Amino acid sequence: MLTISVNGKEIKFDGDPNTPLLWFVRDELGLTGTKYGCGVGLCGACTVHLDGTAVRGCQTAVSEAAGKKVTTIEGLSADGNHPVQQAWRDLNVPQCGFCQAGQMMQAASLLAKNRAPTDAEIVDEMTGNICRCGCYERIHAAVRAAAGGV
Amino acid sequence: MLHYFEKQSGPAGNPPVRAILENVSRRSFIGGVLKTSGVALALQIVPGAANAYEAYPTGAAGMPHGVVSDPHVFVAIDKDGQVTIVAHRSEMGTGARTSLPMVVADEMEADWQRVRVIQAPGDEPRYGNQDTDGSRSVRHFIQPMRECGAAMRFMLEAAAAVHWGVDRSLCKASNHEVIQLSKGPDGKLIETDKKIGYGALATIAMAMAVPRPDQITFKDPSQFRYMGKGKTQIVDLHDITVGKAIYGADVHLPGMKYAVIARPPVVGGKVKKFDATETKKVPGVEAVHEMAGWAAPAKFAPLGGVAVIANSTYAALQGREKLAIEWEDGPNAVYNSPAYRDAMIAAAAKPGKVIRSQGDADAAFANAAEVFAADYTQQHVAQASMEPPVALARIVDGKIEVWAPVQSPYGTREDIAKTMGVPIENVTVHVTLLGGGFGRKSKCDFAIEAVQLSKTLGGKPVRVQWTREDDLQHAFYHTTSAERIEVALDKAGKVTGWRHRTVAPSILSTFAEDSGYQFKIEYGMGFVDMPFDIPNIRCENGQAFAHTRIGWFRSVSNIPRAFAVQSFVAELAHKLGRDPKDMLLEMIGPDRVIDIKTAGMPEDFWNYGEPYPEFPIDTARLKNVVNVAADKAGWGKKLPDRQGLGIAVHRSFVTYVASVVHVAIDDDGTIRVPEVTTAIDCGFYINPERIRSQVEGAAVMGMSTAMYSGITFKDGRAEQSNFGDFSVARMGNFPQKVNVHIIEPTSPTHHATGVGEPGVPPFAPALCNAIFAATGKRLRSLPTGEKLEA
Numbered sequence A: 001m002l003t004i005s006v007n008g009k010e011i012k013f014d015g016d017p018n019t020p021l022l023w024f025v026r027d028e029l030g031l032t033g034t035k036y037g038c039g040v041g042l043c044g045a046c047t048v049h050l051d052g053t054a055v056r057g058c059q060t061a062v063s064e065a066a067g068k069k070v071t072t073i074e075g076l077s078a079d080g081n082h083p084v085q086q087a088w089r090d091l092n093v094p095q096c097g098f099c100q101a102g103q104m105m106q107a108a109s110l111l112a113k114n115r116a117p118t119d120a121e122i123v124d125e126m127t128g129n130i131c132r133c134g135c136y137e138r139i140h141a142a143v144r145a146a147a148g149g150v
Numbered sequence B: 001m002l003h004y005f006e007k008q009s010g011p012a013g014n015p016p017v018r019a020i021l022e023n024v025s026r027r028s029f030i031g032g033v034l035k036t037s038g039v040a041l042a043l044q045i046v047p048g049a050a051n052a053y054e055a056y057p058t059g060a061a062g063m064p065h066g067v068v069s070d071p072h073v074f075v076a077i078d079k080d081g082q083v084t085i086v087a088h089r090s091e092m093g094t095g096a097r098t099s100l101p102m103v104v105a106d107e108m109e110a111d112w113q114r115v116r117v118i119q120a121p122g123d124e125p126r127y128g129n130q131d132t133d134g135s136r137s138v139r140h141f142i143q144p145m146r147e148c149g150a151a152m153r154f155m156l157e158a159a160a161a162v163h164w165g166v167d168r169s170l171c172k173a174s175n176h177e178v179i180q181l182s183k184g185p186d187g188k189l190i191e192t193d194k195k196i197g198y199g200a201l202a203t204i205a206m207a208m209a210v211p212r213p214d215q216i217t218f219k220d221p222s223q224f225r226y227m228g229k230g231k232t233q234i235v236d237l238h239d240i241t242v243g244k245a246i247y248g249a250d251v252h253l254p255g256m257k258y259a260v261i262a263r264p265p266v267v268g269g270k271v272k273k274f275d276a277t278e279t280k281k282v283p284g285v286e287a288v289h290e291m292a293g294w295a296a297p298a299k300f301a302p303l304g305g306v307a308v309i310a311n312s313t314y315a316a317l318q319g320r321e322k323l324a325i326e327w328e329d330g331p332n333a334v335y336n337s338p339a340y341r342d343a344m345i346a347a348a349a350k351p352g353k354v355i356r357s358q359g360d361a362d363a364a365f366a367n368a369a370e371v372f373a374a375d376y377t378q379q380h381v382a383q384a385s386m387e388p389p390v391a392l393a394r395i396v397d398g399k400i401e402v403w404a405p406v407q408s409p410y411g412t413r414e415d416i417a418k419t420m421g422v423p424i425e426n427v428t429v430h431v432t433l434l435g436g437g438f439g440r441k442s443k444c445d446f447a448i449e450a451v452q453l454s455k456t457l458g459g460k461p462v463r464v465q466w467t468r469e470d471d472l473q474h475a476f477y478h479t480t481s482a483e484r485i486e487v488a489l490d491k492a493g494k495v496t497g498w499r500h501r502t503v504a505p506s507i508l509s510t511f512a513e514d515s516g517y518q519f520k521i522e523y524g525m526g527f528v529d530m531p532f533d534i535p536n537i538r539c540e541n542g543q544a545f546a547h548t549r550i551g552w553f554r555s556v557s558n559i560p561r562a563f564a565v566q567s568f569v570a571e572l573a574h575k576l577g578r579d580p581k582d583m584l585l586e587m588i589g590p591d592r593v594i595d596i597k598t599a600g601m602p603e604d605f606w607n608y609g610e611p612y613p614e615f616p617i618d619t620a621r622l623k624n625v626v627n628v629a630a631d632k633a634g635w636g637k638k639l640p641d642r643q644g645l646g647i648a649v650h651r652s653f654v655t656y657v658a659s660v661v662h663v664a665i666d667d668d669g670t671i672r673v674p675e676v677t678t679a680i681d682c683g684f685y686i687n688p689e690r691i692r693s694q695v696e697g698a699a700v701m702g703m704s705t706a707m708y709s710g711i712t713f714k715d716g717r718a719e720q721s722n723f724g725d726f727s728v729a730r731m732g733n734f735p736q737k738v739n740v741h742i743i744e745p746t747s748p749t750h751h752a753t754g755v756g757e758p759g760v761p762p763f764a765p766a767l768c769n770a771i772f773a774a775t776g777k778r779l780r781s782l783p784t785g786e787k788l789e790a
């Protein structure tokens, strides 16, 4: 039996400890904001925070999260108004929106560590997150805009 | 847990759409009047009528189930004034789910803050055509949605007239209320302070007969609150940013099972035998089922294979890995991309079936002082929407219910009914948000799979999840192609003849026996509609037989055609020592509307389904976007070493787009794009903010397609399996700045045209022309790769 904190709630899990966090939060907890996009760590759609740092939910086993704090997009902020979420809305970033939870989680992780990232640092941090709709210019601008507010 | 039901239903837990409409409209107090209200408004102009609007015919009439504009179908108003508007087209990122309801709201003078949008299930007899592809949503539904809103406004004013006992001409709808007018001393109508809100009028208004087209007026554009402003955010924006937006895999039903399917790696292949012993040992795996196979032409039939059903996605995935399957590959195992490409190029070197013939091309080439030619090729591409195909189905008392991210919900319903042998009334298709579509989700094989598996499980709800590998290896691929262009030049270097040969496996092979030839829709995409002013033109099609499923991908055959034609113009310019933009404008020639007959274009020329007289090829508009893009990009400016500008223009989906791509080559040969400048003439436009986002996205997808993405086959199997070997543009290298210039319509005949797709085609040729300008290196095969070879 594993105990994991997800969005501030203690969750007990007695299933396969190798279950990726992605499927754990989606199938077990119904937190469907975290998306499947590739399953192999190449797209970032599944990005969640482990103790505040972005990790790929598809590449992180539940066992690795035991005793740690998992945050999904649903728990990024209490009121949905994290500066990243606000910037995403202010700049009308999403098209289909499917990649955006992963993008925002990645951006929030970056800004938690680095309040004033350079353009190159933003690119480095965000290049693992694919947006097939092609919202990169706005994503980049939104990270920059959110940086002021974190 | 967030359930789709909770999302779609109101606070009282009412079922969606229909019930809401029925509650408000059908059960209203003047029952008899409603008999006429279910009739769709005819799309016709009433000549000379005082309040007539400029209606024009579109291709919507030729689409299955045409258009519907009845406010009773699309609008509901509750007593508190909450307005509900139905979005009947699928949302895959273009913004259609916002833009069309916004048109209704604007015309009916509803306050957008008090409007909510709900998604229609697949029901074309009720809503009109729902096939969300071909960049048609706004093109075909701007008029019906304006009619719908204008009719609703009329009904609200008529209701206020009844309420106050005054003439309707003294009632003016304005921002969610109707204001009573009175005649001033000079006879002019002035507003009084008598007002009544939409909520109070709802019941009477909804009981009003729908006005005739000659009774309604469209708002003057100066009165628009939302249309054309670009200030209206997409309706799902907040939900998306908090992780609550519901996509295909986010619908959950109690007792739901999770399935993944191992499909034949070669199209048309079958399971020879399989062993599921190890699979069944995986905890959580509940069943393994073989699924029926496939025979060409199969339209959107599932491929068959072996399904693993489990109590979680992870268990199903693990179970599938442990399957031991022996496949029988069938005839398509001969498909090898390098040999196929050679064969296409060889076919393009020989005469083919003549599709367009103007003047005497043979004579022009026989008498040429010089012939100049080039071959252009492209690999297959997978749509690779971020959300892979996924669908949930259940069967209760013989009624099939599906939740899926489909572009064509009614087509999905039809295909399910046919496959399962049930009447269409027994099939319901709910449309979730689509995590991208790009043409892939027009094909409903994944939804049929879910229904088949639910049936196998006695009707239990089951979700079929495609992995990225499944998506890339079992797509309906963008075709692979060879395009050869030759021109005859006279002694003065004037182009006297043009010959274009296209060779590519056709989308038609998905629907009918494969003749090896393409068909009018593919011919109409940048091939026979080539707009240059050249006296002798011949367009020919050589045979190529399909060995995989060919489908449409955002902008379809326009990608290889624009790549070939627009690259060729720049090549010719270089050969003749001309500026590429000047050469392009000169080849387009004088301002004119191209006459299909004198241009020798086929009689059945496919103009994106639109009536040609309303949506002709207008060279003035084509040249205008070239000039605007060139001016805004500073065409001709001096750039540092290893940098260059390239230009291309293309008309597709009856929209004119020109792009200037600025390329900068790194020391290690990496191709970078600091800036793209695009001019788009899509006529009358309603949501410039989403047009910009579509054009920005088209540049990124254009770059992916030009530089990164290709699917190749070896022994009938797609060689790419995930984003490691099927690359797409990422933040590490994407068009850094996309400047979008939307052309203001200068004539009422510049109707609303497509936006979702036409931004893509000009990118690849503009990029390759820029690479040539920067380095003198000409690239003629897509994808080019990220780096120039030394």
Ligand code: FES
Binding pocket: A035, A036, A037, A038, A039, A040, A041, A042, A043, A044, A045, A046, A047, A056, A057, A058, A059
């Ligand atoms: S789903 Fe985890 S990185 Fe793509």
Ligand code: FES
Binding pocket: A094, A095, A096, A097, A098, A099, A100, A130, A131, A132, A133, A134, A135, B093, B386, B435, B436
């Ligand atoms: S918004 Fe569609 S994938 Fe990013």
